[in-house]
Amino acid sequence: MTTPFLETPIEFLKGVGPSRSDLLKKELNIHTFGELLTFFPFRYVDRSKFYQIADIRDDHSFIQIKAKIVHIQTIGAAHHQRLVATVRDDSGEIDLVWFQGVKWVLDMLSPQQEYVIFGKPGIFNGRWNIPHPELEIPTTQPLPLNEVIRPIYNSTEKLKSKGLDFKGIGKLVRTILLHEKFIMHESLTPEIMQRLRLINRQEAFVNIHFPQSPELLKKAQTRLKFEELFYIQLRLAKQRYGRLLKHEGHQFLKVGDYVNQFYHHHLTFALTNAQKRVIKEIRADLGSGNQMNRLLQGDVGSGKTLVALMTMLIALDNQFQSCLMAPTEILARQHYNTISGMLTGLNVVVKLLTGSTKAAERREIQAGLHAGTVHLLIGTHALIEENVKFKHLGLVVIDEQHRFGVAQRAKLWEKNVVTPHILVMTATPIPRTLAMTLYGDLDTSIIDEMPPGRKPIVTRHVYEPGRGKVFRFIRDKISEGRQVYIVFPLIQESETLDLKNLIDGYQSIILEFPPPQFSVSMVHGQMKQQEKDLEMKRFLERETQIMVATTVIEVGVDVPNASVMVIENAERFGLSQLHQLRGRVGRGDDQSFCILMSSYELSAEARKRLSTMVRTNDGFEIAETDLQLRGPGDLQGTQQSGIMDLRIADIVKDEKILKYARNVANEIISTDPALSKNENDILALHLRNMDQKQQNWGLIS
Numbered sequence: 001m002t003t004p005f006l007e008t009p010i011e012f013l014k015g016v017g018p019s020r021s022d023l024l025k026k027e028l029n030i031h032t033f034g035e036l037l038t039f040f041p042f043r044y045v046d047r048s049k050f051y052q053i054a055d056i057r058d059d060h061s062f063i064q065i066k067a068k069i070v071h072i073q074t075i076g077a078a079h080h081q082r083l084v085a086t087v088r089d090d091s092g093e094i095d096l097v098w099f100q101g102v103k104w105v106l107d108m109l110s111p112q113q114e115y116v117i118f119g120k121p122g123i124f125n126g127r128w129n130i131p132h133p134e135l136e137i138p139t140t141q142p143l144p145l146n147e148v149i150r151p152i153y154n155s156t157e158k159l160k161s162k163g164l165d166f167k168g169i170g171k172l173v174r175t176i177l178l179h180e181k182f183i184m185h186e187s188l189t190p191e192i193m194q195r196l197r198l199i200n201r202q203e204a205f206v207n208i209h210f211p212q213s214p215e216l217l218k219k220a221q222t223r224l225k226f227e228e229l230f231y232i233q234l235r236l237a238k239q240r241y242g243r244l245l246k247h248e249g250h251q252f253l254k255v256g257d258y259v260n261q262f263y264h265h266h267l268t269f270a271l272t273n274a275q276k277r278v279i280k281e282i283r284a285d286l287g288s289g290n291q292m293n294r295l296l297q298g299d300v301g302s303g304k305t306l307v308a309l310m311t312m313l314i315a316l317d318n319q320f321q322s323c324l325m326a327p328t329e330i331l332a333r334q335h336y337n338t339i340s341g342m343l344t345g346l347n348v349v350v351k352l353l354t355g356s357t358k359a360a361e362r363r364e365i366q367a368g369l370h371a372g373t374v375h376l377l378i379g380t381h382a383l384i385e386e387n388v389k390f391k392h393l394g395l396v397v398i399d400e401q402h403r404f405g406v407a408q409r410a411k412l413w414e415k416n417v418v419t420p421h422i423l424v425m426t427a428t429p430i431p432r433t434l435a436m437t438l439y440g441d442l443d444t445s446i447i448d449e450m451p452p453g454r455k456p457i458v459t460r461h462v463y464e465p466g467r468g469k470v471f472r473f474i475r476d477k478i479s480e481g482r483q484v485y486i487v488f489p490l491i492q493e494s495e496t497l498d499l500k501n502l503i504d505g506y507q508s509i510i511l512e513f514p515p516p517q518f519s520v521s522m523v524h525g526q527m528k529q530q531e532k533d534l535e536m537k538r539f540l541e542r543e544t545q546i547m548v549a550t551t552v553i554e555v556g557v558d559v560p561n562a563s564v565m566v567i568e569n570a571e572r573f574g575l576s577q578l579h580q581l582r583g584r585v586g587r588g589d590d591q592s593f594c595i596l597m598s599s600y601e602l603s604a605e606a607r608k609r610l611s612t613m614v615r616t617n618d619g620f621e622i623a624e625t626d627l628q629l630r631g632p633g634d635l636q637g638t639q640q641s642g643i644m645d646l647r648i649a650d651i652v653k654d655e656k657i658l659k660y661a662r663n664v665a666n667e668i669i670s671t672d673p674a675l676s677k678n679e680n681d682i683l684a685l686h687l688r689n690m691d692q693k694q695q696n697w698g699l700i701s
């Protein structure tokens with residue numbers, strides 16, 4: 001339970017005036033005392049340990065060194081003056097730099113004096129330095145134990161300008177912790193705490209901010225990580241259990257004419273073993289009488305659409321309608337074309353409904369859905385508009401679910417008295433730990449095998465000077481009859497600046513590949529639907545050889561004759577995005593290529609991303625690397641999951657704690673599903689409090 005004290009508005013904290021409280025709210029989303037206490041240090045510095053200057057690398061954040069000043073100089077004219085003090089230890093030299101308060105610092109510094117220097121190294125003018133470090137004269141006294149480990153809080157430029165750097169924030173936290181009214185109520189049962197040897201909550205909060213010793217810091221971390229992961233798992237376990245209890249899934253027992261006709265007479269290739277296994281898993285769900293909630297993972301091109309189609313035909317054999325939602329209009333249209341093509345000659349009525357469907361046609365489709373004469377509906381989120389009513393909706397397939405908001409899916413769910421079966425398909429493989437947390441209440445099927453005959457895509461990283469060679473390569477491939485994608489980064493589709501990049505790029509490509517010998521298409525998010533469709537169609541029908549595009553072509557688009565994917569400014573894309581883009585080629589019989597263009601200046605992380613792409617085509621390996629590099633917060637699909645709100649646990653590093661948390665949560669829910677036993681009161685109460693604070697979208701994850 002949160003005490004009123006911890007709910008006190010932050011402006012009432014000693015040391016926080018109106019302007020600081022505004023900033024804390026805006027910059028860190030901290031409104032109350034309690035919220036400040038859950039703003040944990042992001043790292044700690046052991047003040048009894050020192051770095052060697054020679055060991056300084058770009059991946060350090062704050063470090064502490066002990067070094068002597070060997071040279072002081074001011075550089076530049078009055079207004080842009082900076083102060084550079086070179087310091088030396090046994091291993092080497094580094095510059096300390098001040099851009100502000102130059103005079104004042106100059107007075108403070110003593111040449112030849114040894115200092116304890118604390119700060120964050122960076123590169124300036126090609127040299128390592130530490131801007132605006134903190135300096136102290138070393139003491140021979142040992143530090144008091146509770147000051148050895150120093151908490152470092154994230155801050156922002158704006159906060160720093162109001163004195164709220166990591167030290168300032170620490171001071172505020174300390175004020176709360178030392179307040180006579182400060183008390184932190186326990187959130188775990190004595191039984192759990194004893195079993196896992198966890199320290200109590202109050203002690204954990206004190207030690208996470210101001211560790212009394214390295215051992216207590218470790219214990220505080222373990223305790224708080226466990227608590228965080230445990231409550232996520234407890235909620236998921238409750239939902240999963242609730243779903244099973246309801247027994248309200250439609251039961252599809254029959255496999256009839258639609259499936260058999262299709263399988264024996266329309267399918268032109270054999271299913272892969274992985275596809276067969278997954279269809280079996282789905283059939284077991286559909287026949288169980290419980291509602292299916294299944295996540296289908298499979299790399300780009302592994303044949304998920306076919307699995308979805310067979311599932312929809314099973315629904316139809318049981319007199320139920322299905323719908324398939326795609327994240328974009330282009331994809332919806334493409335699914336529609338593929339699926340209606342595959343179903344030609346079978347008596348299945350398939351319709352497409354998107355934002356640009358004309359009113360008259362829309363009315364007709366709606367009437368058909370209501371009457372049950374439309375069997376299969378494919379579309380975008382237009383599908384979940386209020387006035388779309390099915391007669392017997394039995395199955396919802398959601399493709400590339402990352403683009404769909406959780407809220408949108410919840411809306412779809414509300415439409416039906418008996419919840420339809422749900423099949424969520426994703427081509428962005430999700431690491432096991434993430435899946436456990438994100439989709440803890442979904443069952444998972446994996447297609448881990450590609451259809452036969454696919455050649456792995458050859459990927460190369462090319463620096464800007466190699467562009468001429470890349471263009472020659474493109475010309476060669478075009479003369480062999482192949483087609484080429486050139487993708488430009490457009491992070492915010494709405495930003496005109498990015499659009500300008502694309503259009504400049506388009507123009508330079510046209511100069512390089514001029515008509516009439518070549519023709520170039522362009523597709524981006526700000527074009528009208530009809531224009532986009534027209535350009536895609538021209539490319540698909542080989543009227544144009546080059547498609548200049550933004551990431552709108554990232555998911556699903558299928559042009560088997562395209563065999564080269566060039567990604568401009570590849571360093572600006574995330575790993576999963578690069579992998580998705582690469583998946584646009586390699587769909588035909590020819591050897592395909594992916595060329596990642598970048599300048600020489602790359603961050604260590606960007607370098608790792610590009611080298612991972614060059615090394616492997618395995619989506620799961622790429623997903624693991626992505627998770628390690630960026631943490632879950634930046635992965636697609638994590639935004640609405642609550643995993644973004646993880647304050648302390650790290651689902652990569654804390655896999656072990658995650659598993660404990662999951663086991664304990666499952667155990668508790670299996671013996672007390674409603675958390676109604678007295679001994680679980682604490683858990684029920686804490687869960688309720690958390691729910692009050694955070695909207696929870698429940699059954700659909």
Ligand code: ADP
Nearest residue numbers: 269270271272299300301302303304305306451
């Ligand atoms: P995904 O949706 O998983 O990215 P698709 O379903 O679009 O993949 O399949 C990619 C291509 O592979 C399609 O052209 C599809 O017809 C084809 N395909 C699917 N399954 C098989 C299979 N078992 N054998 C051969 N080709 C297949």
Ligand code: MG
Nearest residue numbers: 304305427556
């Ligand atoms: Mg697909």
